[in-house]
Amino acid sequence: xxxxxxxxxxxxxxxxxxxxxxxxxxxxxxxxTPLSIDDVLDSFHPLRSGTDLRGKIVSxxxxxxxxxxxVIKPGRDWFGHEPGQYVQVGVDVDGVRLxxxxxxxxxxxxxxxxxxxxxxxxxxxxxxxxxxxARPGQLVHLQQAAGDFVLPMPIxxxxxxxxxxxxxxxxxxxxxxxxxxxxxxxxxITLVHVNQAEPHSIFKDELRAHxxxxxxxxxxxxxDRDGLLDLARLESLVPxxxxxxAYACGxxxxxxxxxxxxxxxxxxxxxxxxxxxxxxxxxAAGEGGTVAFADGTVVDADGATPIxxxxxxxxxxxPSGCRMGICMGCVLPMKEGAVRDLRNGEITVAVPGETAxxxxxxxxxxxxxxxxxxLDH
Amino acid sequence: xxxxxRKQQNPTAHLTPEDIEAIGAELDAIRQEVLDSRGExxxxxxxxxxxxxxxxxxxxxxxxxxxxxxxxxxxGTAGLSVAKILENMxxxxxxxxxxxxxxxxxxxxxxxxxxxxxxPSEGWKHSHNQIHHTYTNIVGKDNxxxxxxxxxxxxxxxxxxxxxxxxxxxxxxxxxxxxxxxxDLDLGRNLRKPKGDRAAGMKDPEFQRRxxxxxxxxxxxxxxxxxxxxxxxxxxGSLLPTLAANAxxxxxxxxxxxxxxxxxxxxxxxxxxxxxxxxxxxxxxEWYLRQMLGSANISGSKAMHIMTGNLSxxxxxxxxxxxxxxxxxxxxxxxxxxxxxxxxxxxxxxxxPQVYSAWHKVFRLSLPNGWLETTNKRNLPSQLxxxxxxxxxxxxxxxxxxxxxxxxxxxxxxxxAAA
Numbered sequence: 135x136x137x138x139x140x141x142x143x144x145x146x147x148x149x150x151x152x153x154x155x156x157x158x159x160x161x162x163x164x165x166x167t168p169l170s171i172d173d174v175l176d177s178f179h180p181l182r183s184g185t186d187l188r189g190k191i192v193s194x195x196x197x198x199x200x201x202x203x204x205v206i207k208p209g210r211d212w213f214g215h216e217p218g219q220y221v222q223v224g225v226d227v228d229g230v231r232l233x234x235x236x237x238x239x240x241x242x243x244x245x246x247x248x249x250x251x252x253x254x255x256x257x258x259x260x261x262x263x264x265x266x267x268a269r270p271g272q273l274v275h276l277q278q279a280a281g282d283f284v285l286p287m288p289i290x291x292x293x294x295x296x297x298x299x300x301x302x303x304x305x306x307x308x309x310x311x312x313x314x315x316x317x318x319x320x321x322x323i324t325l326v327h328v329n330q331a332e333p334h335s336i337f338k339d340e341l342r343a344h345x346x347x348x349x350x351x352x353x354x355x356x357x358d359r360d361g362l363l364d365l366a367r368l369e370s371l372v373p374x375x376x377x378x379x380a381y382a383c384g385x386x387x388x389x390x391x392x393x394x395x396x397x398x399x400x401x402x403x404x405x406x407x408x409x410x411x412x413x414x415x416x417x418a419a420g421e422g423g424t425v426a427f428a429d430g431t432v433v434d435a436d437g438a439t440p441i442x443x444x445x446x447x448x449x450x451x452x453p454s455g456c457r458m459g460i461c462m463g464c465v466l467p468m469k470e471g472a473v474r475d476l477r478n479g480e481i482t483v484a485v486p487g488e489t490a491x492x493x494x495x496x497x498x499x500x501x502x503x504x505x506x507x508x509l510d511h
Numbered sequence: 512x513x514x515x516x517r518k519q520q521n522p523t524a525h526l527t528p529e530d531i532e533a534i535g536a537e538l539d540a541i542r543q544e545v546l547d548s549r550g551e552x553x554x555x556x557x558x559x560x561x562x563x564x565x566x567x568x569x570x571x572x573x574x575x576x577x578x579x580x581x582x583x584x585x586x587g588t589a590g591l592s593v594a595k596i597l598e599n600m601x602x603x604x605x606x607x608x609x610x611x612x613x614x615x616x617x618x619x620x621x622x623x624x625x626x627x628x629x630x631p632s633e634g635w636k637h638s639h640n641q642i643h644h645t646y647t648n649i650v651g652k653d654n655x656x657x658x659x660x661x662x663x664x665x666x667x668x669x670x671x672x673x674x675x676x677x678x679x680x681x682x683x684x685x686x687x688x689x690x691x692x693x694x695d696l697d698l699g700r701n702l703r704k705p706k707g708d709r710a711a712g713m714k715d716p717e718f719q720r721r722x723x724x725x726x727x728x729x730x731x732x733x734x735x736x737x738x739x740x741x742x743x744x745x746x747x748g749s750l751l752p753t754l755a756a757n758a759x760x761x762x763x764x765x766x767x768x769x770x771x772x773x774x775x776x777x778x779x780x781x782x783x784x785x786x787x788x789x790x791x792x793x794x795x796x797e798w799y800l801r802q803m804l805g806s807a808n809i810s811g812s813k814a815m816h817i818m819t820g821n822l823s824x825x826x827x828x829x830x831x832x833x834x835x836x837x838x839x840x841x842x843x844x845x846x847x848x849x850x851x852x853x854x855x856x857x858x859x860x861x862x863x864p865q866v867y868s869a870w871h872k873v874f875r876l877s878l879p880n881g882w883l884e885t886t887n888k889r890n891l892p893s894q895l896x897x898x899x900x901x902x903x904x905x906x907x908x909x910x911x912x913x914x915x916x917x918x919x920x921x922x923x924x925x926x927x928a929a930a
Contacts, residue, residue: 165572165739167731168625169565173618177565229554231615458798460832461640462609462621478543490615495622497609 180273183210187276189223192247194268197336201253201300202265203239208248208276215279217241217307218381218406221250222487224275227263231275234260235408235487237304237383238279241311251336253300277491283383283406284308289319290379294372296392298328298363298384299336304406305383306337313349323350324372328384331358363388365395376401383408423471423503428510435503440476442498452498452511459500467493471507476500513665514650515804516788522856523800534803534853535796541845542831545838549613556837557611557619560601568594576744578752588756592763593818598627599768600820605836607636612833629688631728634695634721644832648776648783648805655776656783659699662876664783669879669913671902676877677870687765692725736761767818770866771809775825777869778807780858802829803850808843808859815862816840826857879913881920 162171172185180188189206196202215221215238224233236250243249254265283304285293289312295305305325312319329335335354345352353371355363369375376399382392383406396403421437427450435444442464445452455463459477468484473496475482481504484494493510515521526534571590578584603626605611611619625632638654646652650666657663661680662673683690693699701712712718736757744753782804790797809815809823816823816839824839827846834842850857860868875883879901886894901912 161739164731164734165743167735168627168728174565174569177562226551226554226614226616228550229552229614230550455637455641456645458645460608460644461636462607462612462833463636463641465609465612465622477539478546480546490617492617494615495612495620 181207181209185209185211187211187278189248189274189276191268191270191272191274193270194264196265197251198253198334200265200334201251201336202268203249203251204264204268205247205249206274206276207246212248212276213278214242215248216284217311218284218304219279219281219307220283220304220406221248221279222277222491223250223264224277224490225260225263225268227259231490232260233275233487233489233491237281237307237406239303239307239310241307241314251300251303251306253336281406283381283404285381286379289321291320291322292374292378293321293323294326294375294378294380295323296326296328296380296382296384296388298388299330299334300408301382301384301388301406302327302336302341303383305381306340308381309341309344309350313344318349324353324378325350326353326355326363326368326371328355328357328363328388330356332356365391368395380404382406420472420505423506425471425503426506426508437474437502437504438476439502440499441473441496441501441503441507441509444503445498454499457499459497462497464499465495465497467510468496469493469508469510471503472505473501473507474504476502514783514785514788516785517666522782522804526800526853530853531796531800532794533796534849535794535799537849537852538799538830538846539795541842541849542834545831545834545842549835549838553835553837554611554614557602557606557614557835560597561619564594564597564602568598572740575740575749575753575756577747577749578744578756579747579749584752584756588759591756591760592767595627595760595764596767596818599764600771600822601817601836602626602820603628603632604820604822607632608640609833610835627732628691629725629729629732630692630695631721631724634725635691638695638697640832644829647802647829648781649786649789649801650783651786654694659694661873663777663872665876665880666783666785667876669876669901669909671909673877674902677874680870680873684766684769685762687769688761689729692729696721696725770862771819771822773869774809774862774865775806775822777872778858778860778865779868779872780856781805781807799830802826803855805829806858807865808857809862809865810859811862813840823862826859879916881913881916881918884920885916885923 159171165171166174175182176185181190187209189208189212192205192207194202194204217238217240220235220237222233222235224231226232236252238248239251240249250264252261252264254262281304285308295308297305309323309325312321325341327335327338327341332338332354335356338354341350341352341354344350357363372378380396380401380403382389382403386407389405389407393403393405422435425433425435425441425445427433427445431448431450433445433448433450435441440457442452442454442457446454453464453466455461457464468482470484470486470493472481472483474480477500482494482496482501483489484507498509515523523531567590571587571594574583574590575587578587603624606619606624607621607626609621612621617623621636626635628635643653643655648656650656650664657667660683661676662669696718701709701718704712737754740757741750741754744750784801784805789801793801803826806825806829808826809819811823821836821839822828824836824843827834827839827843828836830846831839831842847857878898882894882898897912897916901909904912
């Protein structure tokens with residue numbers, strides 16, 4: 135829109151208002167320094183606009199014995215999302231802020247809330263916390279929705295969706311969005327929904343209801359009943375598979391096999407992976423590794439030498455201090471990788487998308503590489 | 512006090528190197544216990560503390576908008592003083608130590624915290640965390656020993672300027688935040704350099720950057736307390752009362768934090784160390800031992816511990832500077848048991864005796880070694896004459912006289928012991 139469409143007095147007034155607001159802000163900041171007025175307002179209204187994006191848990195609804203849907207009221211600055219996208223959620227579990235990605239399981243909702251459906255995986259501290267410990271009223275930290283696992287516009291006439299376990303979560307978001315429209319688009323959908331056993335199947339009642347109403351063709355596959363899904367049977371299950379735009383979400387094993395299957399036939403497949411390939415998976419941390427820096431420098435570090443020493447002897451200019459783990463003068467964010475605390479052997483892991491967006495801050499003077507690491511420095 | 516290696520009775524003489532490493536292992540185990548149980552409860556503690564502090568400060572400042580009314584002035588000033596003390600001691604100091612970094616909350620993190628104090632966090636973290644905590648009580652290395660303006664150890668050579676150190680100490684207490692800012696900039700050392708070096712030091716770009724940063728911080732702090740809030744109070748005719756209230760709160764905070772910090776390392780009974788006696792590669796056990804003997808605690812109520820930022824557990828803090836402060840009280844009995852097991856002195860007194868002890872040392876060491884011991888009612892006139900000679904004489908006279916004085920004190924001590 136060109137500015138000439140505004141009348142001159144309006145422009146003057148809005149410019150004045152902007153200046154006034156800036157001045158008021160400057161005074162408010164000066165009154166609370168070294169804090170900013172944002173820090174102060176956050177104590178009273180953490181969901182307001184103009185601050186870090188947060189959300190408040192509205193409800194926690196059990197889906198199965200080990201899965202629950204968490205409805206969250208997002209902060210004012212939430213941009214919205216497309217069904218199929220995910221959101222990074224930062225949760226304080228036992229005092230420690232941990233970040234995980236979860237698919238949004240609704241389309242845009244009338245009440246403005248968002249929802250994620252979480253399955254408590256064995257050993258998963260965040261998923262366990264969200265399913266079993268989270269309570270309404272609790273604050274969580276959010277990033278804007280992201281991901282390109284979304285339906286194109288216009289929506290393809292024929293769709294195949296293959297989901298396994300909690301892989302249903304982005305797909306249910308798409309389906310709910312499609313089926314809630316006043317004019318339901320004319321789409322022929324086949325959904326292959328794989329689960330270990332029937333009780334584990336999230337959303338099975340809702341999906342069966344849609345199938346019964348003729349909204350989609352539902353092929354439920356239970357490993358305990360049907361054996362492991364054999365891709366050789368896929369064509370017999372879905373005879374017109376070649377004609378369908380395909381979307382798959384589930385564990386890497388299944389997705390890798392599906393991708394291979396589609397590649398062999400020269401067909402295209404859209405996938406959504408929950409966990410990126412880990413440099414050093416939790417618990418399997420190694421001894422030593424490479425340390426990569428933002429400028430592209432890569433340093434070899436053994437498992438007994440502090441990263442600080444290894445980097446310095448390779449000529450990297452590092453911040454440093456006491457060199458004994460006291461002063462925090464050497465702390466740098468690790469974007470990805472694993473390090474071992476040389477004092478007590480404790481492993482700290484940074485996984486993009488799972489740990490804080492800025493990385494996990496580590497003390498380089500008492501941390502040795504426990505796998506390949508990327509430091510943002 | 513005298514550095515332990517020059518004492519007649521070295522308090523660590525009875526420990527074998529194996530003992531020292533065993534002490535290190537026991538303390539490491541105590542530290543690990545806390546790390547293993549650190550969690551939700553601790554996170555709630557610091558978040559509540561930050562929340563209470565912010566609301567107390569806001570509330571007090573709101574009351575001070577009407578500080579023309581004497582009760583409002585009193586309540587607001589008291590609240591603001593407490594808020595500033597909490598912010599500096601229990602929150603700022605401890606957050607900047609990295610005690611809460613494990614929460615991975617960017618808002619409560621050693622790398623991002625800025626405190627309500629004239630000294631910018633960056634400079635403070637360097638001089639406090641890095642120099643003081645690493646080289647604790649090593650004479651000549653730990654500048655916290657007298658902040659470079661006072662003589663707090665017998666082994667620091669006496670100079671006539673130290674005669675006025677009680678006055679310096681009092682002035683420093685009143686303007687403590689500015690004292691720390693200057694100290695973090697190493698301003699004192701720079702000013703003592705010869706003129707040519709001083710100019711070079713001042714021109715050093717790193718010094719200039721940090722000086723600029725400090726001045727900007729001081730300006731922002733002063734604008735808040737002495738311009739913005741007084742002006743906001745002007746409509747109720749409370750401009751001057753608010754100005755006075757803020758100045759009072761800063762003064763109270765300065766006096767309090769100075770007292771607490773004096774108690775940490777100055778009281779009688781705290782040991783100091785000779786640089787030459789510290790091995791190049793000090794082991795963890797040796798470092799722990801130095802921290803054990805180089806710190807003093809204040810005993811008292813829970814409220815007192817919180818108001819001192821748990822620096823009342825200075826010994827525990829120096830052993831485990833990065834453990835959450837709310838845990839120091841909990842580990843104190845275990846730490847004390849280690850002291851007892853290895854027959855070491857756990858220096859702890861209530862606040863008033865500890866402050867008195869620290870001040871006593873400031874007064875005692877303002878005088879040359881041996882002067883106080885050799886002075887009694889009868890010889891006071893001659894001793895004062897001697898002191899005058901010491902204060903006005905040249906360096907050679909001073910050396911001869913102080914040596915004579917020390918000999919006399921030693922002889923007297925032997926005589927008393929023999930009697």
